[in-house]
Amino acid sequence: MADDASEKLEKLISRLGIPSDPLLSDRKGELILPENIICFQHDSAAKLNQPADGRALHHRFVLILALSGGATVCVEDKAVRLKEGRGMLVFPFQFHHYTDPQGEDLKWLFVTFEAKDATELEHLRYRSFKLDESLLTLGEDLVETYLGKDNNDLLVMRLGLMLGVIRRLSGRSLSKLPESTVEGIVPSVNLAALNSKDQPTVEEIAASLGISVSHLRASFRASCGISLGRHLRRLRVEEACRLLRVTKKSVAEIADECNFNSIDSFSRCFRSVLGVTPLAYRKSSEK
Template sequence: MRTSYGFHFNEPIPERLCVLESVGWGEAVDAGYGQDGLRRAGSGHLFQYTLAGEGAITVAGQTYRVPKHHGFFATIPSDHRYYYPPDGRKPWEFVWIRAKGGPMSDHWRHFIRVFGHVAAFRPDSEPVRLLWSLYREAGAQGLRDKYRMSLRLTEWLLAFERMAEGRDAGDRPLPDSLRRAKLFMESRVGDTVTLDDVAAAAGMSKHHFCKVYKAHTGVTPIHHLRKIRVEEAARLLRNTGLSVEEVSRQTGFDNVSYFGKVFRQFVGTTPSEYRKGQSNRYDGRQLQIVD
């Protein structure tokens, strides 16, 4: 288990304020990682968001998977346990935020009613962007004033509230055909995949598939395939010593020059520049992939 704390607050917490207890990045690599919500120390409310791989959480006997771009809500203490699943194939990489005080309990109950214990959140959604902003600001020692901290946390909570209010309009589940196509693309990141292959996974003609996919997701299938390849490439650049050429090969790009061009379009830097920048975990750039 590797962790990088952007912040850990250990001062007395005023009752009427929302106060950040901790925020950080972590990576679990084996089944030894887990937290029991009835046994761990302290109290508060936890949101943990998956960047890569997959975790799991059991709440009152019900188990939920927490795949990439999903987050879970948990209250400490409560009857829950989150962990790296025994059948995990990739490291579970995540960011978390834990806070308490003020109206946090009411917000958390509302979020769980609306979203469920586990929900999908786009990496460019307002709550996730604000989470990274809090992580960076805390890491730069910018949240030492408890009133500014409460203001920033309230802004983050209201981002979830705004999303909850419009959930029915903006967060419809994908039809099974498109979900199959997305799973097919995500499982074939390192392979040669054509648009015909993806459309076949959805059971549609190529022309109809492209039209329906963009109508539901706002992007083309090819854009999505490039994006998940770049995300996997970014993970490999962060967490392995593979050469840029090998990362290019393992993420399905025809040649390293084309890989560099696409990577820069999504991330804003070259693969080599991105790898150098990861020596500072507080910059949060692992999520700065334009959709």
Template sequence: MPTTQFAPTALERVRGLRSPQDYFAETRSGLELWPEKILCFARRSRAETARDVLARHHHHRYVLVVPWQGTGAVYADDRRFALGPMHSLLIFPFQFHHGFDFNQESVVWQIITFETKDAATLEGLRLHPARQMKERDYELMEGLVEAWESKRNNELSEWLGLFLTRMLAARPVGRTREKSRVKPSSLLMRINQQCMPRLDQAIGLKELAGRMAISESYLRARFRQETGMSLGQHLRRLRLQKSMSLLLQSELSISQIAERCGFDSIFAFSRSFHRFSGMRATNYRERFAKG
């Protein structure tokens, strides 16, 4: 894993980011094209993450992880991402992310949580969310920290928006330079574009393949090859992630949410939700709903 020497002032500035009292607090921005409701803090040791609320929960915000010093791993859903300096990782809303597994006692990892109205653009990071960074990216992060400390909210959104734009174009972690010349497939994005507006409907794979002008067998095989999961598993995950959003951000009943997310019955929804989250839907709402 690469090692990098950062300017002492930049490293100390990130190290000095304090843990917030409320992990779901926000800094509002007047810009609609960039990330909003940004929260910035740092993780500095193994002991600190042992009591880290963020590491044990899943929620409706994006989580950007930027290691400055020290190596370790982050677990998102059923995937493990080994990270260190010159890496970054984006965790999507409602993904299950587990504690930071640091290889050293003392580290400096920057954590940024945010929301955005431009979620479709960030879908380009879902398949390969861990990316390799360059020195210019750390300069952007230093500018972001300075804007955070100075409470210059518009600049904060601009710095983070620039960083995410560069992250979309960066090479995935663990892939060789030769492979990086191949443009990543847009299959996952195309599937999401077709399915997200229709999650309340029974989406047949034959119909989906027809909309995409490819055969059903090719769609199944290509999707599994690129993602490591079946297309049916992915569609079920999309429905359950939508249900989590509705549980937290609406007053719909459980049966109404089950219907809006394409489940045949409240029993089928409750069983799938419990398997996916380890919690009952009512308990999830009581525990994580705002206010």
């Protein structure tokens, strides 16, 4: 076996040639380095929407690999049919839930993570991709490393490599973009809320979309199943979670940056959403 590998490597080396400048390369690194990686699985359709209190929303990426069984993943205003043998990526601050399972039994791998810069993955938004042999092998290595619990650096590199392979997918490997059911309401609201230095009012968001406040509220609830006000509060709390995890800023600074009037109002809102105080959340994330 070793002789075969050596022979194969020798054949590849013969194709390299000699560079004009062995100290200068035109290849730039584009590896996405994920952080705070969590792997878990669902083996029944009934577990997909737990907890059932509204649609899921958080500041993390969610990589889903449908190894066995399929269902529809509703992401914001779009529905993506995730069939067996396909995967997809849900982006931070995207509402998502699951409908129309092919059956009760399934085997889905979930990998949630954070990444400071993942612009190279934007073409995967709302799209599924084929799980070929290379991705399945990388998934196997990833889970094996995660179960080992003793090499976080290797875990980061293996997921980074997997994301690098996924980033290069195109053509037949990707599904077509699904049509919107309520065009642009959710992503437009998220864009207005997250990109504003000051917390925009519902009236300002409605004006930016060219619709009435009542139409905005009704359309948002129809699309997401929760009120617009609750969603905007949740967005601020999720952004606060990210800042508590990845920065050393004080609770007061984070409260101000996330447009809360005071530390007290920030703490009350944070606890009502997550059930813990901001400081308790920071301590738990440091473990």
